[in-house]
Amino acid sequence: MERAIQGMVEKRGAGLWLTHVFMIIGVLVIFFPIWLAFVASTVAQQDIIQPPMPVWPGDQFWVNYKNALFSGVNVPVATMLFNSLVMAVGIAVGKIIISLLSAFAIVYFRFLGRNFFFWMIFLTLMLPVEVRIVPTFEVVAGFGMLNSYSGLIFPLIASATATFLFRQFFLTIPDELAEAARVDGARPMRFFWDIVVPMSRTNIAALFVILFIYGWNQYLWPLLITTDPEMNTIVMGIKQMFPSGDDFAHWPTIMATSILAMIPPVIVVVGMQRLFIRGLVDSEK
Amino acid sequence: MEKRVTFRGWMLPLLLILPQVVISAVFFFYPAGQAIWQSLFIQDPFGLSARFVGIDNFTFLLSDPFYRASFVTTAVFSVLVTLCSMVPALFLAVLADRLIKGSGVYRTLLIWPYAVAPAVAGVLWLFMFNTRVGIISWYLGTLGYDWNYVLNGGEAMGLVVVASSWGRISYNFLFFFAALQAVPRSVIEAAAIDGARFWRRFFTIVLPLLSPTTFFLLVVNVVYAFFETFGVIHTITAGGPQQSTTILVYKVYADGFVGQDLGSSSAQSVILLLVVGLLTVIQFKFIEKRVHY
Structure with missing residues (x-):
């Protein structure tokens, strides 16, 4: 039956x-x-x-x-790969650090302006870089950060998603742990390093996978602020390899570059499939 | 939800939150404020002087046939991308769900395209459909079809839609597959005993149970089509031919950076901010609902 x-x-x-x-x-x-x-x-x-x-x-x-x-076309692809790596790792690590810290402050402290800051961070959820490109470009140019790693990284590392994810997770950490830490006279940062960060390991790893791909696959922002081919990232650099006139593009080189551009994110996604799916589902909640 | 146990002090939490607040202020709120401010002015092309014009930029945009056309283009584009990425994904997820063994292998293979950047996906599809060397355009040619997306707006739209949907199929597949696995076996077996065949079971039981996931994916894919497909369009068509693939985000870029029309570009940014706001509200309304579900 x-x-x-x-x-x-x-x-x-x-x-x-x-x-x-x-x-x-x-x-x-x-x-x-x-x-x-x-x-x-x-x-x-x-x-x-x-x-x-x-x-x-x-x-x-x-x-x-x-x-x-x-050799590449404008610049060796190895250079572009390195730039992409710096950008992707910079964005992922930067976002994780600032989000861990701010989520810890929001969950474990009561201080003046807490709600205000919480909403301020929340609002950044609604402002994708594509929407405010001209003024953001002017800010970055004003700081002299065009054609620099900091210009590639900083405007993209503030996002509310990671902060919310950590906030949700911190709220599930049993209160007894914080209680015990306080009774033992542990300072907040001690509690943060010894308890909170180790407990968040899986979340950090899952988020790293998602953010690495987010950073690696950026196109519009590097296109605007890297006018020097030496600073091109690989994803935006491929388009720069096409000739502007009527010439034939050198397809074997372009396609080899395309394959090279997709290898790192594919390795990350396929190799860390479990973490990736977890990060995907969590960060969209 | 709040913690009962908290630490004392106000200096430390402010220091902890400071990095994120400073970055948000400098790279989010100040530029957004600038966009709103600039949208009220008309600047001369050299940026030397600006004249206050109130809401003229907005009224001009809303009466501008090109801008209206861009709205329509964006609507068509996002509906098509959402359909073309969700329907195949659901089909593949249903197939994978029916397999007792081997679905893990298919899943591993199917998530590849998600990792491919939209701009790289654009280059891959451009290569296949290139008018001079593309293998698919060549075969279309031998069949007597004169494929030319450089001149034909409809073909250009079709190409950017397919290239944008491709990587999204992986994403949607993962969510549909997870949702299908969560459908209780007992319900489906009960329907099977009552004699309901596969497609009947699918439409009367499974699909309604998938509706939270489907709705979530609808919103997320529309957001994707609106804001994350710039790379595809820039690599394949650059908005052409005759602006037939100029979606709103592309127009902000084209008018602001290529056309140097800051007032109009800023006004467009502000309108897009409203669109993002609306979509975010819809998303959160839905998430609240899902909690009760």
Whole structure:
């Protein structure tokens, strides 16, 4: 009986195979653009500019990747990779630090202006950088932070999401722990370092995954403030590799760069899948 | 919810909260205030003088056919992106949910595109549909279809919609899959015993149970289409042809940085602020509801 009901609900036999077939088709369709980019990064320019291009990898893998990494078009891709890494890690670490501190202050203290600051942080939820680009650009230019890592990082590290996430989590830490710390005469910062931060480890890691990808994939902001190719990030630098005139773009180099641009975030997402899904679900709550 | 046990002192908490407050003030509130302020002025192109014009920038925008067209473009674009990213995701999630074994492997493969930046996704799709070298445009050509998104506004829109939806399928898939796994087996088995077949069960039981997730994803995807697709549009069409893919966010950039029309760009920023505000309110209203659910 049990089996019979299960048979009605879960697919077996032909239906199961059909489900697998549809699933595989879906995965193939979704993967096709990435596959084609990879193929293009392993063939010569001639193979591409005389369409149709091959759909199986060629033998130019090392040539194209070496060319992209160490010569590039405007600047070596290795430089852009480094810039992206600094930006993504800077944004992730910066956001986590300032959010941990402010969430700790909001949850564990009663002080004048607490509500005011809470709402002030809350409001920043509603201001994506895309909406206020011109004035923000002027502020950053005024500080002389164009073409600098601080200019790439600081305007993007204040966001309420991480603060709220930590606030929610801190509220679930048992009061007895803070009580005990107080009875023992521990100072607040001692409690913070010895209890709160270690307990938040998983949340910090999950948030790091999400914020790293957020920072790595930024486009508009680096496009505005990095006029010096030496400071380009890889995600915005790819577009700069296209010639402005009627010339053929050098597709193998561009596609090798595209593949290089997606490797770090893909490693982070696939390698830390559990943390990633947890961070995704938590940060959207 | 509040803590019962708190620490004393006011200096320390202020110091702790200071970094975030300073950064929010300098990079959020001051620029937002500037946007509102500048939206009341008309600046000459060199930024030498500004003339107070009150709400003229807004009234001009609302009567400007290009701006209105951009509103329509944004609406069409976000509806299409939301549909094209949610329907395939739901379909794949339903398939994965029916599998007893192997759904983990598919999930690992399907989350890849989420990690690909919108701008990089734009380059990948541009490559396939490029008028000179694109493999798909070449095959379309052999079928007798003259594909040219550089000249044809509808094709340009289709291309940016597909490129923007692609990475979002992963995201929506993860949420739908999690929601499907949470549907109680007993309810579905009961319906199966009563003789309800798969599609009937899906539409009468599963889909209603998914409605909180669906609504949440609707809002999130509209927000995504509005604000996070700049990279796709900038890499593929740069708003063209004839502004047929100029969504509101792209227009803020095009008018402010390319056209140097600060007053108009600021007024557009202010209008977008209102849109974000509205969407955020909808989102929070929904979250409150979900708590009761």
